[in-house]
Amino acid sequence: MTNANLYALFQSRFPADLNKVFLQQEDGGRLTYGQMDDQSAKMVALLKGLNISKGDRVLVQVEKSMSAVCLYLACLRIGAIYLPLNTAYTANEVSYFIEDAGPALLIGNPEIFKSHNIQNLTMAAFSIQAESHNPFDPIAEMAEDDLAAILYTSGTTGRSKGAMLSHKNLASNALTLHKIWHWQQDDVLLHALPVFHVHGLFVALHCALLGGSTVWFLPRLDVDALIRLLPKSTVLMGVPTFYTRLLAHEGFTRDLCRSMRLFISGSAPLLEETFHQFEDITGQRILERYGMTEAGMITSNPYNGDRVAGTVGFPLPGVDVRICDENGAPVPEGEIGILEYKGPNLFQGYWQMPEKTAAEMRPDGFFISGDMAISDKEGRISIVGRGKD
Template identity: 55%
Template sequence: MPGNLFALFQSRFPADRSRPFIIVPDAVTYSYADLEARSAQFAHVLVASGVTPGDRVAVQVEKSPEAIFVYMACLRTGAVLLPLNTAYQPEELEFFLSDAAPAAVICQPARAAQLQAIVDKTGIKARLLTLGADNSGTLVDEAAGQSTDFTTIERTGGEVASILYSSGTTGRPKGAMMSHDNLAANAQTLHKLWGWQPDDVLLHALPIFHTHGLFVATNCVLLNGSPMIFCAKFDAEQVLDLLPQASVFMGVPTFYTRLLTSPRLNPDTCRHMRLFISGSAPLLSETFNDFAARTGHTILERYGMTEGGMFTSNPLVGARKAGTVGPALPDMQVRITDEAGNTLPQGEVGGIEVKGPNVFIGYWNMPEKTKAEFTADGFFKTGDVGVIDSDGYVAIVGRAKDLIISGGYNVYPKEVEDAIDRMDGVVESAVIGMPHPDFGEAGLAVIVAEKGRDLSAGAMLADLKGRLANYKVPKQMVFVPELPRNAMGKVQKNVLRESYAEMWKASLEKAS
């Protein structure tokens, strides 16, 4: 297998390079020849900017075909792609850039001054390039005069291809290093397991700064040498318009709940579809059953995370069980353990641990954290809690450390609490996940104010939106004299969830 992931992809491109790769609805179509040419030109710009193999390239741009070409250019130059959520605010970006020390930063033209200020402040000596969703910016301008040929730099499979940051439960984000082999192994397994066909067309409505949209969806398309219909964002009505032109759709549970609200969702709308896949957050059994009843299609749910792509999947052929994420992938080992690390028998609930060729190689600049998250025999401790049934199907029954998954995105309460606790007049706070019909979960902040201070929830939420990505910002805030604690002084978040369950439910009903 070629060491460089791009070489693997290129070996699977269609012989006729004029075949479509990215179709932008009502706009433009890019072929596989365009992919090779544009990624080559972008690669030349990166090299001219001083990027060498192993250097990080931070990318915070809107979803566009050119952003995919940047991904390919990073692979071709041997650089390490560092995709960043477009919702990240300056305070967050400052940490990412100072920690990863990229040699180049690619951002939206409108944020160039902001990012340049952060680059200057951190002193990382990165070259700043811009890329707009409308194919504008200095990267595009400089690429125009470059050769459309580029010799892909050889890499060993164990070298890092990408670093994906996920927020840490202690408040410090962690950069998961994914090697060329990690990404290749997962893509090849999923391509085979999900039965990709020569005439498949993916309807792509996911973001591309996230494992799901960038590596699971896009990498499968590249391995198959097939087209994908590329939507800038998810819009239920647009997706329903485009389903007749596609055969595969990948989404987060929120996508499916929103599709179910449309009377247009029916068997006729989905008549050309081969497969619907869901992930990034648990799919409610109710959504699973309602979708099957409305369309005649059973959603295939799978399970994975930033630190390794996919670990399990319901089968393409066979029973897809509501409330489960299926058995382990063929090349994966999944086990359930107790707090002491002992493997539990089938049917018992415990921590989920995984081992396989796609599991990441470690956290960037965090050797001690890496060591702590792996067992002596090489299993990664996911932090999720689950159970394996008699058929080998895994069910996720909870998440350790109070992780909230809102709209498919991970929200670590500690990071949000730290931001709230730094606000004037706040003594302390606790952020909990509450059930939400659209996002799956949403945050509720319970806050203790300084005595005599009258804080405004509206003003505090507005302030948070300027410092955190919007999906991390709680939907509601409540103020209390003190937080409930156990005998060890730990905040009892389970008590908070119970205490505010009726208030939360009432507020949702009022909003609807």
């Protein structure tokens, strides 16, 4: 049986020269592919020493750093389930996630964790301790449906739900995006997103890892830094705010973007006005796509072909999408309905919520997104609102 471990897939696509830079920062900090492989293997050895094994949850609430990326990769390697949390969550909010997920290890601020009798370390302490270990190179054997991560949804009503994502869910989505967005080994990704959600952690970094590409790794959104680094980059993934703030910057010009081949937007609707202003200045059309925590990316505007303002494009290859009424019956073309989808990227359900999972699924395996959508005669999809949380 082929090992479905996502890290094994990444490793098979590393550049031939492991001295190639994977992550780099403006302050001179850098991590080559070889160093990342070595550091994550040392972290595996430390995890084993902390009695972490396949299926254990590792809950992580840390600032964006190269070490945090290595910890995620170490969890993949050992078969642990990575559970990243928004750094803005309070101790009370984090307590809910700890009680719900039952993690075996907590990485983050000990003050936030102090009411829980679970082993915990800061990211800095974990990294320092890992350095004294010998790398543990074997990669855990994983089946396709074994869990790689649990990401909690941020619904505004009710309890946050833990979306269980398998190695296959993440691998299938990454391979599809790598192909349809024409990822190349000489690409340089400009990364200013957080790494505790699908967009920054999975969509952006997985594409770069599959491409054996280099990433400018910014600690946070800093428009001045984007301006400095755009001429040294080829791809930017961002939320609409990235683009409105670039447009408002007096230093943002067409010449600045001459090395850029792709601007991608998601996580929130991109205003048509922003789309057109951006094209006027740069000569490039932002590629808008649509996804959810439960599946990663679901639709995308085309790389080659018309990218239409106000739409999120077409279903990804291998992903089935339909627009239905509340009973699951397809609505006529051009009418608003609820977007439903299924595919190899669709999650394994909500952690310890089988009834909630069942309530969100149709008998034929389609997931009810809760997003209101409409499609045109070409099959392009537009998201027009939210019907549920």
